[in-house]
């Protein structure tokens with residue numbers, strides 16, 4: 001029987017909440033499949049929760065970022081408040097961050113200096129068609145979130161060229177599955 005010294009700690013007993021943000025709105029998104037894989041393979045006590053409403057956010061505008069801010073923004077910020085860490089899973093669009101994800105970063109960056117993800121660990125992964133698997137988008141997502149408030153864990157990296165998946169769900173790729181599970185475990189280990 002497990003004792004306190006054999007692995008139970010405060011984090012295990014209440015679980016760790018990981019907010020998942022997905023940079024593709026496409027129904028058949030390969031990055032959505034990576035989200036599914038991350039959830040399927042989550043370590044015990046780790047709850048990955050996809051915030052699946054990025055497409056409902058209005059474009060960021062300081063004029064509407066007030067006490068009457070749109071409900072999807074309230075929901076996003078609440079999900080961020082409830083999270084201990086964030087996993088971002090995104091493709092690359094035109095060498096950079098898909099607009100829907102950048103818009104979410106901008107909403108999460110406010111109130112400036114006191115956003116809901118302030119100082120919480122965040123990792124960025126994803127898949128894209130190009131031979132480098134979207135590494136530009138992933139680097140730029142790290143850069144932007146690094147300005148926005150979270151604590152970006154720079155060495156947690158996974159950029160999957162979609163061709164390497166052979167048209168199959170990424171759960172059928174043992175290397176991708178193992179790497180993603182490892183990243184989630186290391187991200188959770190960063191929770192203070």
Ligand SMILES: Cc1cc2nc3c(=O)[nH]c(=O)nc-3n(C[C@H](O)[C@H](O)[C@H](O)COP(=O)(O)O)c2cc1C
Pocket residue numbers: 024025026028029030031032091092093094095096127128129130131133134162
């Ligand atoms: C508007 C647009 C721009 C794209 N730009 C890039 C790119 O710069 N680099 C790249 O590797 N793939 C690019 N792609 C291809 C995507 O990586 C590919 O469609 C990927 O599967 C999209 O992710 P998803 O399957 O999660 O929707 C682009 C796709 C679209 C629709």
